Amino acid sequence: MEKREVYFDNSATTRAFDEVRDIVSETMTVDYGNTSSRHMKGVEAENYIKTAREEIAKTLKVKDKEILFTSGGTESNNLALIGTALANKRAGNHIITSCVEHASIYNTTAFLEELGFRVTYLPVDHNGHVSLDALREAICDDTILVSIMYVNNEIGAVEPIEEIAKIIKEKKPSVYFHVDAIQAYGKYVIRPKKQGIDLLSASGHKIHGPKGTGFLYIDEKVKIKPIIYGGGQQKGMRSGTENVPGCAGLGLAAKMVYTDHDAKIDKLYAIKDRMVKGLQAMDGVTVHGLTGRDSAPQIVAAGFEGVRAEVLLHALEDKGIYVSSGSACSSNHPGVSGTLKGIGVKDSLLDSTLRFSFGAFNTEEEVDYCLEVLNELVPMLRRYRRA
Amino acid sequence: MNLCRCSEDIGEHKQFNYYGGYSVKYRSFLIKYAEIGVKGKNRYLFEDALVKQIHHRLKNLEGNFSVTKEAGRIYAEAAEDFDYDEVIDALQHVFGIVGICPMVQIEDNGYEDLKAQVVKYIDDAYEDKHFTFKVVARRANKQYPVVSDQINRDLGEVILNAFPETKVNVHTPDVLLRVEVRHKINIFSETIPGPGGMPIGTAGRAMLLLSGGIDSPVAGWMIAKRGVTIDATYFHAPPYTSERAKQKVVDLAKLVAKYTGPIRLNIINFTDIQLYIYDQCPHDELTIIMRRYMMKIAETIAKENDCLALVTGESIGQVASQTMQSLAVTNEVCELPVMRPLIAFDKQDIVDISLKIGTYETSVLPYEDCCTIFVAKHPVTKPSLKKIKNSEKKLDEKIDELMKTALETREVIRCI
Numbered sequence: 033m034e035k036r037e038v039y040f041d042n043s044a045t046t047r048a049f050d051e052v053r054d055i056v057s058e059t060m061t062v063d064y065g066n067t068s069s070r071h072m073k074g075v076e077a078e079n080y081i082k083t084a085r086e087e088i089a090k091t092l093k094v095k096d097k098e099i100l101f102t103s104g105g106t107e108s109n110n111l112a113l114i115g116t117a118l119a120n121k122r123a124g125n126h127i128i129t130s131c132v133e134h135a136s137i138y139n140t141t142a143f144l145e146e147l148g149f150r151v152t153y154l155p156v157d158h159n160g161h162v163s164l165d166a167l168r169e170a171i172c173d174d175t176i177l178v179s180i181m182y183v184n185n186e187i188g189a190v191e192p193i194e195e196i197a198k199i200i201k202e203k204k205p206s207v208y209f210h211v212d213a214i215q216a217y218g219k220y221v222i223r224p225k226k227q228g229i230d231l232l233s234a235s236g237h238k239i240h241g242p243k244g245t246g247f248l249y250i251d252e253k254v255k256i257k258p259i260i261y262g263g264g265q266q267k268g269m270r271s272g273t274e275n276v277p278g279c280a281g282l283g284l285a286a287k288m289v290y291t292d293h294d295a296k297i298d299k300l301y302a303i304k305d306r307m308v309k310g311l312q313a314m315d316g317v318t319v320h321g322l323t324g325r326d327s328a329p330q331i332v333a334a335g336f337e338g339v340r341a342e343v344l345l346h347a348l349e350d351k352g353i354y355v356s357s358g359s360a361c362s363s364n365h366p367g368v369s370g371t372l373k374g375i376g377v378k379d380s381l382l383d384s385t386l387r388f389s390f391g392a393f394n395t396e397e398e399v400d401y402c403l404e405v406l407n408e409l410v411p412m413l414r415r416y417r418r419a
Numbered sequence: 420m421n422l423c424r425c426s427e428d429i430g431e432h433k434q435f436n437y438y439g440g441y442s443v444k445y446r447s448f449l450i451k452y453a454e455i456g457v458k459g460k461n462r463y464l465f466e467d468a469l470v471k472q473i474h475h476r477l478k479n480l481e482g483n484f485s486v487t488k489e490a491g492r493i494y495a496e497a498a499e500d501f502d503y504d505e506v507i508d509a510l511q512h513v514f515g516i517v518g519i520c521p522m523v524q525i526e527d528n529g530y531e532d533l534k535a536q537v538v539k540y541i542d543d544a545y546e547d548k549h550f551t552f553k554v555v556a557r558r559a560n561k562q563y564p565v566v567s568d569q570i571n572r573d574l575g576e577v578i579l580n581a582f583p584e585t586k587v588n589v590h591t592p593d594v595l596l597r598v599e600v601r602h603k604i605n606i607f608s609e610t611i612p613g614p615g616g617m618p619i620g621t622a623g624r625a626m627l628l629l630s631g632g633i634d635s636p637v638a639g640w641m642i643a644k645r646g647v648t649i650d651a652t653y654f655h656a657p658p659y660t661s662e663r664a665k666q667k668v669v670d671l672a673k674l675v676a677k678y679t680g681p682i683r684l685n686i687i688n689f690t691d692i693q694l695y696i697y698d699q700c701p702h703d704e705l706t707i708i709m710r711r712y713m714m715k716i717a718e719t720i721a722k723e724n725d726c727l728a729l730v731t732g733e734s735i736g737q738v739a740s741q742t743m744q745s746l747a748v749t750n751e752v753c754e755l756p757v758m759r760p761l762i763a764f765d766k767q768d769i770v771d772i773s774l775k776i777g778t779y780e781t782s783v784l785p786y787e788d789c790c791t792i793f794v795a796k797h798p799v800t801k802p803s804l805k806k807i808k809n810s811e812k813k814l815d816e817k818i819d820e821l822m823k824t825a826l827e828t829r830e831v832i833r834c835i
Contacts, residue, residue, distance in 0.1 A: 342787070346658030416697055416793065 038353045038398045042238070042391030043185055043215060043331055049240045049288055049392075052281045055080075056242055059277040067274045068265065077276045084283025091290045092232070093223055094249055100269050101279050104246040105214040106136040108233035109179075111248055111270070112210045113140045115256040116177050116231070117149055123206070124174035130154045130162045130191075132184055132371040137212055141179075150174070159322050160189030160375045164199060171203040178209050182216035186371040186387060187321040188331030190216075197228025208254055214238060214246075218289040219297065219329055230254050236278065240392055241285030245278035289392070296392065300329035303390045303399055307332050310403035314410065320377060320385065332388045333372075335381030338414045344386060347413060351405045356387040443523060443543045445503065447496035448510065449607060451518035454617060468618035468646075469493060469515040475680065476509045490559060496524075507611060512678050514644050516613030520597075522605040530565055530573075533604060537574050538581045540606050541596070551588035552578065556598040563600045570598060617646030619680050624648040625758065626721035627730040628713065629684070631667045631788045634732030634761055636675050636778040637769050641760040642730045643679040650724055651682050651834075652717040654689040656792065664786035672834035674778045685720050686830040689713070692821045693793065699813040702795045706740045707802050708811060711752045712822070718753050719826060728756045734764050739798040748802045 039047065048056075059080055065073030067081055081101070089096045102108045117127060129141055131153045141151045152170040154162045162180060171178075178200055180191050193211060200207050210231040213222060217234035224232055231254060236245030250256060250269075262271030289296065301324070308323045316337035321327060336344060341357035348355055372382055388402070452469060470486050473495055477484040482501025487494050495510070503521070510519050525536045541548075556570035565573070574596070575587055599605040627639040629651040643649045653668045669684060676682045689709075696708050717729055733741045740749070750757055761769055773779040811818075 342661065343658050343792075346661050349662075350658055416694055 036352045036401070038394075038402055040388045040390060040394065040398075040402065041354045041356050042394070043387065043389035044356055045237045045243065046240045046391045047393055048237075048242060048281070049285060051288065052241055052285050055284050056277040056281045059280045063276075065276075067276065068263070077274075080276050080280040080283075081274050084279045084286075087283040087287040088247060091222075091286050092249060094225060095252065097267075098249055098252055100248045100250055100266055101274065101282075102246045102248055102270060103244055103275070104237070105134075105212070105233055105235035106246075108214075108235070108246050108248040109134070109136040109212055110140050111256075111259050112231045112233055112250075113137065113144060113177070113179060114259050116208055116210070116254065117144050117147075119255045119257040120176045120208075121149075124176045126150045126152070126172060126174035126176060128152045128154065128167065128170050128175060128178045130156060130180055132156050132160060132162075132186075132189075132374045133179070133181055134185055134212060134214070137179060137181070138370075154180075156189075156371075156374045158376050160184050160187050160371060162191055162196070164192065164195055167196060168199055168203065171200065171207065173204070175204060175207050178207055179212065180209075181212040181214075182222070183213070183219065183328040183331070184321075184371055185215045185331070187333040187375065188215075188328035189321050189371075189375075190220075190326070190328055193229065194227050201228060215328065215331070218286070219300070221290075221293065224249055224251065231256075236282035236285060239285050239289045242278050242281040245275060245282040247282070297329050300390055301325065303394055303396055304329055304332055306396050306399045307388055307390075307403070310399065311406075314407065316414075317410075318377075318381060320372065321375065330390045333385055334388070335377060335385045336410055337380065337384065338417060339384055339410055340417075341384050341386050343413060344384075344409065347409045348402075348405060351409075353402050353405060356389070357385065443521075443540065445521040446524045447494055447522050447605070448506070449520040449522055449605070450493040450495060450510070450516055451520065451610065451613070452493070452515050453517045453615065465515070465618060465621050466493065468620045469513070471620070472513050472515065472618050472680070473510065476513055477506065480505055480509060482506065511611070511613055513618070514614055514616035514646065514678060515618035517615050518610040519613055520607045520610050522607040525604050525606065527563075527600070527602070527604055533598075534574065534577045536604075537596070537598065537606060538577055540608075541578055541582065541585075544608065545594070548582040548584040550593035551586045551591075552594040552596055553587065553589050553592040554578070554596045554598065556600065559599060559601045570600070574598065614644065614678070616644035619643060619646060619648055622646035622648075623727045624650060624725055625728045625730050626717055626724070626726040626755075627651040627682075628717050628732075629653050629668055629672060630732070631664055631671065631782065631784075631786060632732065633766075633773050633779065633782040634734065634737075634769055636671045636732075636782065637772045637776070638730050638732040638758075638760050639675050639682075640678055640772070640776050640778075642758055643675070649675070649679045649682050649730070650685070650721070650726055652685045652687060652713075652720055654687050654713055654716075656690045656693055657688065659690065659693075659792040660788060661786055663784075664788060667781060667784050667786055669832055669834060670781050671778055672832075674776070674781060676834050678776065682834045683724070684832045684834050686832065687716055687825050688828055689825065692818070692825060695814065695817060695821060697793055700810045702793075703797060703799045704802065704807060704810050705793055705795060706798050707745055707748055707807060708814075710740055710745075710749045711807070711811075712818075714749055714752050714757070716822060716825060718755055719822075720829070721755060726755070728758050729753060730758045730760070732761055732769075733759045734761045734766070734769070737766065739800045742800050744801040744803075745799075748804050748807055751804055 063076045065077035067074055067078040085096045085099050088099050127149055129137055145151050154166045156162050180196055182193055183190055197209055200209050208230040211229045212233050214233055214235045218239035230251045232249040234247055237243040258269050260271050265271050265274055308319055311317050311319055311334045318335040320333040345355055345357050372385060466488055470488050470493055474486040482497035483499045484495050484497050510516055523540055554571045554574045556567045558567045578585055594608050596608045622645055625642055625647050627649050629635045639649050651672055655665050672682045672684045692712055696705055700708055721729060736742055
């Protein structure tokens with residue numbers, strides 16, 4: 033078998049579109065002005081930001097001014113939580129989130145707990161869906177914010193966003209609803225105004241845009257305080273010279289992923305279904321969570337009985353196939369994935385789970401190659417294990 | 420003066436002002452060394468090695484330093500401005516140095532000028548003048564019109580007059596002010612401790628078995644401190660150990676190389692040997708047999724590279740493969756002496772050294788090394804050599820071929 037490169041780690045990051053690379057290059061070397069400058073160069077730069085903001089606003093059907101550029105998903109999540117908590121602490125000190133959130137949520141809520149806020153972590157069922165009953169029970173007079181992810185980064189579970197919004201409106205309409213859509217933006221048509229979402233985080237490099245870019249949608253009615261102070265850029269909400277190349281690249285990537293969107297998503301589901309079928313046909317392999325259209329189009333997580341995830345990961349790497357064990361973000365610190373535990377994956381599979389995640393550059397043929405390699409490697413690796 | 424008693428004036432003077440945002444401008448350093456002072460006729464070899472090491476360490480720093488040996492002393496002298504902290508840090512990584520004295524150098528503009536300069540030095544170097552002192556002059560330039568004793572008395576007097584808070588104490592002074600009269604005049608009063616040991620390049624070469632753990636880098640550092648040049652061997656087991664585990668070992672080698680100079684790191688792909696042992700031998704003997712083959716491979720590379728010994732980070736009883744019995748069984752495969760500098764150290768003592776030399780943080784990064792991937796739940800702790808050799812007979816068919824391949828396909832990285 034020839035050595036080739038198959039990148040199945042698109043939930044960690046994606047390869048940028050060539051067009052994105054070009055606009056980033058253009059704004060670094062030709063139109064490199066500072067948006068705050070009064071001269072022509074500054075105006076040119078500002079136009080890139082404006083265009084990017086418009087493109088993104090269009091994908092969500094929201095107002096331009098409701099889009100705030102950030103340095104990525106982590107900053108968006110930090111700002112959404114810290115910014116609203118601090119601005120609304122007179123209204124209450126209770127925040128609700130789930131037990132399967134990304135580190136940029138749970139480490140931020142931990143920080144808010146230090147500041148005296150009370151945080152409820154909702155449990156999930158075996159498919160990774162947050163318990164709506166628990167949410168209903170948790171909302172109280174003191175609640176100011178609910179933050180739930182749209183698509184889980186480890187198993188691709190899709191949270192019932194609209195039901196959650198509905199429960200919030202029933203119980204206490206003034207509670208803000210933040211959605212971490214870092215794995216969902218670009219994969220789902222999201223309409224914050226219709227779905228009852230007040231804040232929404234997204235990241236550029238998950239949608240074939242540049243790293244170090246992202247945005248936070250903030251409904252104009254939301255009371256929020258900045259967490260970064262300085263020269264007052266972006267109407268004082270996020271000081272710091274605008275990352276013109278990053279924003280331009282992000283705007284273009286957003287536009288591109290939402291062009292012919294249905295066809296793109298159909299293609300991802302076809303790849304995913306092929307992968308799931310192939311995995312289910314293998315002995316001792318469990319695909320976690322739901323599959324098909326009930327789950328996100330780009331993520332498959334599977335447990336390989338009797339094989340350590342990291343070993344299989346490196347064995348696949350040797351064949352040119354790149355995947356993650358758990359999520360790339362949490363695999364920096366060993367310790368077992370919160371999501372897998374949360375959905376009740378049995379102990380023997382916790383350390384044996386790989387995540388395959390797909391993107392615009394993948395093909396079904398690559399899935400076949402990956403399955404072929406897995407069928408060859410897994411039985412071989414099972415032979416050698418800790419005695 | 421007596422070079423062997425070099426810790427005499429390593430004092431605790433917290434108010435001592437270093438150059439670099441401070442008021443004293445040093446230009447050169449007197450390098451103190453200990454043991455090499457007593458090496459008889461070989462002494463010049465050791466001194467030359469030390470000069471070479473110091474030169475090597477300073478040549479890429481600002482200051483355009485020249486390093487010279489003169490009348491039984493080593494001086495590092497800057498021709499241009501330099502970063503004081505950076506230079507001290509570099510010198511503190513040179514084995515063989517026991518003390519570094521930052522010196523102020525003045526032109527010989529007459530005796531009255533010397534007195535004024537000494538007063539200025541004291542004023543600049545010590546903010547708080549409540550200390551006792553002693554002046555020790557050394558008249559290397561015998562043409563100088565005033566003899567050492569007289570210089571001592573005169574300088575003592577001007578200091579006392581200028582700073583009435585000071586007191587003379589000739590037995591246990593807080594500040595020992597030295598004045599060296601040569602073609603120029605050096606004034607210094609502080610000694611910053613160096614790492615000690617012997618200069619690299621004076622004691623031959625040894626092969627360190629380097630894992631990603633806490634112990635082996637410390638073991639390598641300790642042996643290098645005795646002047647031994649270090650080569651290293653690392654056993655990599657893809658896909659069971661990751662590229663990051665390998666990078667971690669390269670990083671550790673680089674950290675140790677800050678002291679030892681460049682380390683040639685041999686990376687052996689050990690997977691096939693390990694799996695073969697796994698297939699053929701009892702699992703509870705896996706680790707011990709594996710370690711015997713690691714020693715054999717390391718020794719082969721060691722001999723090819725003129726190493727005179729192997730170095731490991733083993734310590735009695737730390738793990739199953741480091742019991743007295745296991746050590747004996749492992750040791751049996753080697754012809755070269757195996758140096759185990761940590762053999763009687765407690766773990767905490769090893770950790771303390773690794774913190775001191777700066778390898779700890781890298782060592783504790785959580786990447787698995789090849790010793791633990793197939794480790795049995797209950798590995799043998801008291802292996803018998805006879806039994807192990809018996810088990811190894813089952814490897815006869817392929818092991819030589821596998822060892823040969825492992826040696827031939829090794830990767831060599833020069834870690835600086």
